[in-house]
Amino acid sequence: MFRRDVLLVFGLLVVCGVVALGSANLRTSSFEPLGPAAFPLGLASVIACLSLVLLVQSCMQARYKSRLPKVVEAIPTEGVSPLRQSWLAAAMMALAIGFGVAIGILRIDFALASAIFLLATMTIMTRFRLRSLPLILAISAATAFGSDYLFTKILVINLP
Incomplete structure (x- = not known):
């Protein structure tokens, strides 16, 4: 567990460094107070x-294993095979990469790509429960199109 967490942390730090370097090359215009680099850099x-x-947290857990309280997981993994856990992680990573490719290379509208990304992510996280689909559709659409409106109309930040 400790080794996996350390590898995840260093992988995420590398990705964050690449994003920070990439955001430094974004063009700015005179009418945008924050500029397009603020959001990816902040994220x-x-x-x-x-x-x-x-x-x-992982270092503390490795050192004081018996004294720390048990962490409640967002998605219960007890009784779930490691192969299924790996599939879930791979699916989330593929969706995130697909989202980046969709808005960066394929030039799909941000709101549409966000709605599809959120729909797919929440559907996988709820383990494809059909009765959750109407709520997932509503949350995906409201979040994607609401954030598009917020960034483009209120904050006046150009989105890809």
């Missing part, structure tokens, strides 16, 4: 900080 910073928190 990379938050992920890097959370990764370091995970590293500290």
Whole structure:
């Protein structure tokens, strides 16, 4: 567990570094107060900080294993095979990469790509429960199109 967490942290830190370097090359315009680099840089910073928190937590758990309280997992993995857990992680990573490719290379509209990404992510996380689909559709659409409106109309930040 400790080794896996350390590898995850260093992998995330590398990805955050690449995103930070890539955001430094984004063009800015005179009418945007924050510029397009603010959001990816801020997101990379938050992920890097959370990764370091995970590293500290993992080190403490490895050192004081018997004294720490049991952590409640967002997705229960008890009774779930390691192969299924790996599939879930691989699916989430593939969706994240697909989202980046969709908006960066294929130039799909941000709101549409976000809605599809959120729909797929939440559907997988709820283990394809059909009765959750109407709620997932509503949350995906509201979040994707709401964030698109927030960034483009209110904050006046150009999205890909």
